[in-house]
Amino acid sequence: MSDYKIGEFEEIVMYTVGILHGNAYGVTIKDEIENRVNRKVSIGALQVTLRRLEKKGLLSSDQGETEDSRRGRPKLFFSLTATGKNVLVNIRENRNQLWDALPKVVIDLR
Amino acid sequence: MMNQTNPPKLPWYFLKWFCKREYLPDVEGDLLQYYDRRVKDLGIRKANWMFTRDVLLLFRPGMIRSINESQKLRIMDLLLHSFKVSFRNFNKYRASFLINLLGLSTGLACVLLIFLWVQDELSIDQFHANGDNLYQLLENVDQGGGMITRTTTAGPTSPGLMEDFPEIELAVSTTWDESASLFLGEKSVATFGMYAHEGFFKLFSWEITSGNPNQLLTDPSSIVLSEKVAKSLFGDENPIGKTIEYQGEESLKVTGVFKDIPKKSTIQFEFIIPFSNFWNNNEWSQNWYNTAFSTYILFKEGADIDAFNEKVNDYVREKTEGNASHRSPFVASFGERYLNSKYENGVIAGGRIEYVQLFSAIALFILLIACINFMNLSTARASRRLKEIGVKKTVGARRRSLIIQFLSESILLMAISMVIALLIVWLLLPQFNFITDKTLALAFSTELITGIFIILFVAGLLAGSYPAFYLSKFKPVAVLKGALNTSTGEAWARKGLVTLQFTLSIVLIVSVIVVFEQIQYTQNENLGYDKGNVLIMNVTGGLADSLKYSTFLSEVSKIPNVVAASGSNHDMTGHNGGTYGIFWPGKDPNDRTEFERMFCKQGFIEMMDIEIVEGRSFTEDFMTDWGKIIFNEAAITYMGLEDPIGTKVTMFNQEVEIVGVAKDFHFNSFHEEVKPAFFYLEDDDTWYIMAKLTAGAEKETILALEDLHQQMNPGFDLTYRFLDDDYQELYEAENRVSALSSYFATIAVIISCLGLFGLSSFSLERRSKEIGIRKVLGSSEFSLSQRLVFDLTKMVFIAVLIGLPISYLIADSWLQSFAFRIQLEIWFFAAAGFITLAIALLTVGYQAVKAAKLNPVQFLKDE
Numbered sequence: 001m002s003d004y005k006i007g008e009f010e011e012i013v014m015y016t017v018g019i020l021h022g023n024a025y026g027v028t029i030k031d032e033i034e035n036r037v038n039r040k041v042s043i044g045a046l047q048v049t050l051r052r053l054e055k056k057g058l059l060s061s062d063q064g065e066t067e068d069s070r071r072g073r074p075k076l077f078f079s080l081t082a083t084g085k086n087v088l089v090n091i092r093e094n095r096n097q098l099w100d101a102l103p104k105v106v107i108d109l110r
Numbered sequence: 111m112m113n114q115t116n117p118p119k120l121p122w123y124f125l126k127w128f129c130k131r132e133y134l135p136d137v138e139g140d141l142l143q144y145y146d147r148r149v150k151d152l153g154i155r156k157a158n159w160m161f162t163r164d165v166l167l168l169f170r171p172g173m174i175r176s177i178n179e180s181q182k183l184r185i186m187d188l189l190l191h192s193f194k195v196s197f198r199n200f201n202k203y204r205a206s207f208l209i210n211l212l213g214l215s216t217g218l219a220c221v222l223l224i225f226l227w228v229q230d231e232l233s234i235d236q237f238h239a240n241g242d243n244l245y246q247l248l249e250n251v252d253q254g255g256g257m258i259t260r261t262t263t264a265g266p267t268s269p270g271l272m273e274d275f276p277e278i279e280l281a282v283s284t285t286w287d288e289s290a291s292l293f294l295g296e297k298s299v300a301t302f303g304m305y306a307h308e309g310f311f312k313l314f315s316w317e318i319t320s321g322n323p324n325q326l327l328t329d330p331s332s333i334v335l336s337e338k339v340a341k342s343l344f345g346d347e348n349p350i351g352k353t354i355e356y357q358g359e360e361s362l363k364v365t366g367v368f369k370d371i372p373k374k375s376t377i378q379f380e381f382i383i384p385f386s387n388f389w390n391n392n393e394w395s396q397n398w399y400n401t402a403f404s405t406y407i408l409f410k411e412g413a414d415i416d417a418f419n420e421k422v423n424d425y426v427r428e429k430t431e432g433n434a435s436h437r438s439p440f441v442a443s444f445g446e447r448y449l450n451s452k453y454e455n456g457v458i459a460g461g462r463i464e465y466v467q468l469f470s471a472i473a474l475f476i477l478l479i480a481c482i483n484f485m486n487l488s489t490a491r492a493s494r495r496l497k498e499i500g501v502k503k504t505v506g507a508r509r510r511s512l513i514i515q516f517l518s519e520s521i522l523l524m525a526i527s528m529v530i531a532l533l534i535v536w537l538l539l540p541q542f543n544f545i546t547d548k549t550l551a552l553a554f555s556t557e558l559i560t561g562i563f564i565i566l567f568v569a570g571l572l573a574g575s576y577p578a579f580y581l582s583k584f585k586p587v588a589v590l591k592g593a594l595n596t597s598t599g600e601a602w603a604r605k606g607l608v609t610l611q612f613t614l615s616i617v618l619i620v621s622v623i624v625v626f627e628q629i630q631y632t633q634n635e636n637l638g639y640d641k642g643n644v645l646i647m648n649v650t651g652g653l654a655d656s657l658k659y660s661t662f663l664s665e666v667s668k669i670p671n672v673v674a675a676s677g678s679n680h681d682m683t684g685h686n687g688g689t690y691g692i693f694w695p696g697k698d699p700n701d702r703t704e705f706e707r708m709f710c711k712q713g714f715i716e717m718m719d720i721e722i723v724e725g726r727s728f729t730e731d732f733m734t735d736w737g738k739i740i741f742n743e744a745a746i747t748y749m750g751l752e753d754p755i756g757t758k759v760t761m762f763n764q765e766v767e768i769v770g771v772a773k774d775f776h777f778n779s780f781h782e783e784v785k786p787a788f789f790y791l792e793d794d795d796t797w798y799i800m801a802k803l804t805a806g807a808e809k810e811t812i813l814a815l816e817d818l819h820q821q822m823n824p825g826f827d828l829t830y831r832f833l834d835d836d837y838q839e840l841y842e843a844e845n846r847v848s849a850l851s852s853y854f855a856t857i858a859v860i861i862s863c864l865g866l867f868g869l870s871s872f873s874l875e876r877r878s879k880e881i882g883i884r885k886v887l888g889s890s891e892f893s894l895s896q897r898l899v900f901d902l903t904k905m906v907f908i909a910v911l912i913g914l915p916i917s918y919l920i921a922d923s924w925l926q927s928f929a930f931r932i933q934l935e936i937w938f939f940a941a942a943g944f945i946t947l948a949i950a951l952l953t954v955g956y957q958a959v960k961a962a963k964l965n966p967v968q969f970l971k972d973e
């Protein structure tokens with residue numbers, strides 16, 4: 001089922017796109033990640049990741065209207081594709097399964 | 111809107127340059143949005159800095175556009191596409207493709223052959239390491255009437271120069287090259303060589319293969335051999351230190367061996383003997399009055415040649431205390447001598463360089479003619495291709511890509527032609543070498559490859575530029591609507607180019623006729639003597655003894671098929687030797703004019719069939735006629751003697767009596783006037799034996815002569831040649847030019863006609879409607895084809911009118927170089943004009959008649 005191997009940062013980006021739901025484009029995604037996860041994100045890293053995910057078919061993009069705030073450049077809105085959502089669900093399930101299998105002792109003893 | 115600050119330009123441009131096109135708007139949007147926010151929150155400087163950092167962080171693999179996307183591949187695609195379209199076009203218009211291919215490949219083959227030849231000519235004598243400082247000493251000799259320039263200098267020249275001029279590093283003199291036989295026991299070899307000063311192997315870069323280079327020519331009784339001679343005498347043995355017999359009479363020790371002299375050298379020899387050997391044995395060479403030796407000088411680096419020439423001008427006068435006042439030495443660069451050897455009145459006046467220039471011009475002409483064909487045919491074909499261009503432009507082709515298409519088409523065609531041309535050159539090279547007496551090879555040297563590429567691109571661009579820039583210019587709407595007015599200017603240009611082609615062809619044809627006629631004239635004109643079937647044999651070995659000589663001579667005349675035999679010191683072709691030691695009553699003491707000196711045996715004048723116009727020839731009795739002299743008419747005229755017979759003149763301080771006057775005969779080439787000459791009976795020094803043979807029986811007679819020679823002069827091979835061949839050599843250059851130019855002219859005419867053929871077939875195709883209408887209106891086939899032919903050959907008529915005067919001027923100036931020359935006759939020009947017109951008419955006529963015969967319905971039904 002899980003043909004999609006995605007990295008940790010990719011996972012974060014996908015969650016963020018989901019969270020922003022309809023308002024996910026470069027600037028908002030970067031801001032959101034920086035606020036929630038508390039880590040610096042460079043535009044370069046973000047852009048490359050977005051395009052890669054798009055190529056993998058996990059995200060889709062949609063060109064918006066041109067906006068003055070971007071000096072005439074259109075916003076490129078990203079959203080999760082069906083496959084993208086499946087992958088997130090899948091990851092979630094896998095993690096839960098692993099978490100559940102963890103003996104309580106291991107964490108308590110720490 | 112708020113006053114906006116812009117982010118720093120440099121990183122922004124950088125971003126635009128590297129970023130993938132489809133990502134750019136969004137990425138820029140993000141960056142600008144952040145930038146504006148940061149300017150507000152953090153200030154311009156911080157914002158600028160962060161912008162730059164962000165751009166640099168964006169410069170990563172996922173963002174950078176790939177090379178696939180950049181221009182390189184697009185040009186490759188374009189070229190591939192152009193080639194595909196080109197091939198389709200070639201295939202579609204096979205006739206014009208073949209005409210172009212044929213014309214261009216023969217044209218290029220000619221150009222390549224000439225290129226190889228010129229390159230070879232320019233490389234002659236250029237291989238000496240000292241090249242830049244290497245000079246030859248020449249002498250301007252004032253002959254009273256005019257100045258002649260000679261390469262011969264006096265025996266003591268080199269040592270004298272080295273002593274008196276500090277700027278000279280080294281000077282050597284050599285003798286002329288002479289034939290000799292070398293013996294090693296029973297073995298012998300007939301070869302040729304000369305005497306030279308010690309520095310000979312240092313001054314020039316002859317390659318020494320064995321022997322001590324510093325002691326090659328120190329011992330007067332030594333000899334240095336070429337590899338070839340050493341091998342035929344010694345085989346694989348080491349010859350150094352061995353002794354050989356020179357001419358069977360003098361023992362010489364071999365001190366060295368040099369590599370065979372390359373053909374690229376004008377100085378040729380197979381052995382060298384120290385000059386001191388010659389000097390010791392020939393007392394006459396030890397004074398400053400003789401002129402027999404070639405002198406070469408190596409100057410020190412940076413020597414002032416002009417200053418030297420000024421100083422050396424009086425050198426001979428100083429050395430002879432003013433006696434030899436007519437000789438003024440000067441130096442000329444040795445490397446340039448081969449191409450610039452002609453002097454007129456002491457001033458340099460060309461030489462072989464003229465032929466180099468001539469053939470370069472011919473090469474250019476032919477290439478031009480072939481390129482014009484291509485230009486004409488492609489512009490003429492434009493109408494056929496205009497639709498293609500129109501459609502391409504409508505779907506968005508830019509002009510640039512159309513230009514690239516046409517240029518690549520012409521370069522592709524040129525490349526195909528070049529391959530064929532190389533094949534032709536490869537096939538023709540043996541024949542070409544035979545005609546030019548060269549050993550050219552199609553070696554792919556850097557020069558040749560560069561040459562090929564330069565020709566390829568220059569010709570490709572030249573031929574392709576007009577169609578490329580012209581055709582791509584049209585507006586698509588006009589083209590597709592068919593409302594294109596083919597401008598009259600364009601048609602004029604095409605006609606002008608055809609006229610130019612034929613003008614060039616006519617000039618070439620006339621030149622060929624004139625050169626050929628002049629050569630014929632020199633071959634057939636009465637020389638004043640009969641050069642047919644005269645064999646010239648060298649006196650070698652024991653034959654030098656005068657008693658043996660006369661026995662041999664009388665034995666020779668007994669051989670069947672020998673008509674007559676005699677001896678002479680003059681081979682009848684060119685200047686052999688002369689003297690100004692003849693004095694007659696009333697001679698100006700400063701007159702240094704040389705009389706050609708012909709020492710001979712009895713019967714020589716009769717054998718050569720030279721006419722005696724006054725007095726008598728020599729009799730058979732040596733004693734009665736010794737001390738008698740016979741002059742030619744030129745000499746008598748020069749001396750101004752009214753009644754020459756019986757007049758006494760002084761020669762070499764000895765009184766001699768004139769017994770006869772010989773009619774002038776041409777012993778020099780027809781380039782020169784007949785010079786004064788005299789015959790004198792001489793016992794010694796008649797080093798040629800000449801025999802007149804019956805025509806047709808040369809082979810067996812020569813065998814008999816060889817047998818006789820073997821008996822009487824054992825060990826020496828008979829060396830002989832025919833006077834006819836010697837005579838041909840006087841006109842060697844002209845013969846070559848004649849042969850080559852006739853080939854090249856033929857090719858030029860063929861290429862021009864190919865072009866005319868293509869152009870007329872095209873023009874008839876375009877005028878098919880006009881022809882149809884004319885026929886419908888009742889024009890007869892005859893008058894119609896007449897009209898078409900006239901229209902099409904009009905350009906050729908004009909070319910004839912322009913070409914003939916030009917060719918007259920060229921032919922006239924070439925003939926000026928001959929003292930004896932043909933008159934330029936009307937028929938030369940008439941023939942050239944007629945040939946050109948006839949060929950053009952044939953080319954066009956067939957097509958015109960074919961077009962006039964067609965049924966008009968075929969032309970008129972479409973539309």
